[in-house]
Amino acid sequence: MIELRRPRSVMTLAVAAVACLVFPAWRLGRLLLRVEVAGDSMTPALLPGDFLLLRRGPPPREDAYGRIVITEDPRPEGEGRLLLKRVIGLPGEALRVGGGVQVNGRHLLEPYAHGNDPAEQHRGVHRLAEDTYFLLGDHRAASTDSRDFGPVARERLSATAVLRYWPPNRFGRLEAPPRRFLGAAPEPAPHVHDAEPGADQGSS
Amino acid sequence: MSIRSSIEALIRPSTVASAHCDLPCGIYDPAQARIEAESVKAIQARYQDAENMKGAQTVEEYRTRALAIKEQRASMVKEHLWVLWTDYFTPAHLEKYPTLHDTFWKATKLAGAAKKSQDPAQGQQLLDAIKEIDTIFWETKKA
Numbered sequence: 332m333i334e335l336r337r338p339r340s341v342m343t344l345a346v347a348a349v350a351c352l353v354f355p356a357w358r359l360g361r362l363l364l365r366v367e368v369a370g371d372s373m374t375p376a377l378l379p380g381d382f383l384l385l386r387r388g389p390p391p392r393e394d395a396y397g398r399i400v401i402t403e404d405p406r407p408e409g410e411g412r413l414l415l416k417r418v419i420g421l422p423g424e425a426l427r428v429g430g431g432v433q434v435n436g437r438h439l440l441e442p443y444a445h446g447n448d449p450a451e452q453h454r455g456v457h458r459l460a461e462d463t464y465f466l467l468g469d470h471r472a473a474s475t476d477s478r479d480f481g482p483v484a485r486e487r488l489s490a491t492a493v494l495r496y497w498p499p500n501r502f503g504r505l506e507a508p509p510r511r512f513l514g515a516a517p518e519p520a521p522h523v524h525d526a527e528p529g530a531d532q533g534s535s
Numbered sequence: 536m537s538i539r540s541s542i543e544a545l546i547r548p549s550t551v552a553s554a555h556c557d558l559p560c561g562i563y564d565p566a567q568a569r570i571e572a573e574s575v576k577a578i579q580a581r582y583q584d585a586e587n588m589k590g591a592q593t594v595e596e597y598r599t600r601a602l603a604i605k606e607q608r609a610s611m612v613k614e615h616l617w618v619l620w621t622d623y624f625t626p627a628h629l630e631k632y633p634t635l636h637d638t639f640w641k642a643t644k645l646a647g648a649a650k651k652s653q654d655p656a657q658g659q660q661l662l663d664a665i666k667e668i669d670t671i672f673w674e675t676k677k678a
Contacts, residue, residue: 365548367547367551369553371556372556373554375625378627382547404553413550413551413552414554445626446621446622470554472621472622474554497543
């Protein structure tokens with residue numbers, strides 16, 4: 332009897348072990364996405380051949396600026412390719428792009444961006460509708476982005492980059508840079524909660 | 536296969552996402568600089584051979600025109616090289632080709648020197664420098 336029971340219990344354990352491994356992996360696969368980077372338009376932040384881990388879904392509304400996201404190329408000639416770009420313009424903002432980026436008339440400081448971006452190429456002002464974002468590549472002279480295909484709806488931001496896990500010497504979290512404007516102090520990080528109202532009133 | 540490449544193959548994602556550019560990335564080509572540099576060299580050769588040129592203009596007029604045109608062409612070489620240098624090449628390329636800045640600097644200096652030189656050998660040096668850039672450029676396109 333014991334000899335008969337043992338194989339059954341081993342089988343049960345094996346099934347349980349597989350379930351324990353497969354279910355979390357399946358669950359993680361629904362939450363996370365892994366991609367390999369191709370192309371140069373996000374250099375130097377992302378280099379061709381980098382392996383990234385992304386959280387599925389758009390970035391948090393209050394912390395979207397500067398996040399690297401994936402969206403599907405909306406143009407017919409884009410053939411549905413997945414694009415990696417940085418969120419620059421947020422819903423409701425007026426953007427002038429060319430010779431730098433102006434947000435609501437203020438010049439955005441972009442230490443991550445490089446490459447010639449002639450002012451005469453993009454004269455228009457993009458006023459971003461609710462739940463739409465303006466995406467740009469960091470290499471401004473060599474990027475197909477919202478300058479070409481326009482603002483992107485929030486539901487089309489399919490994933491948000493969180494980590495580069497390969498190559499090992501570039502391993503690290505992919506943080507959003509602070510948003511800074513020419514001649515202005517850095518905006519406070521949106522995820523840092525303000526002190527409770529009235530907490531410092533006694534000091535004056 | 537090294538341990539590193541084995542690990543890389545094991546953890547490689549099945550999905551590729553493009554940091555994509557279809558225009559203007561596709562329009563860069565060192566051939567633009569090379570064509571202008573060939574004009575520079577040809578003008579230098581013709582300047583030397585001005586006395587054998589047939590036509591209504593004097594040797595002095597011919598050489599004056601040659602110098603004026605060479606000045607323009609050499610400037611265009613610089614312009615095309617600068618566009619490649621600053622717009623096409625990226626920090627990632629520099630990481631792979633550490634002499635890239637030096638190569639461009641020397642090539643653009645040669646383009647400047649071509650304005651002053653009437654020696655076709657100098658024009659050839661300029662062409663050789665552009666050839667070096669051309670080789671790197673097409674290697675990066677294959678990557």
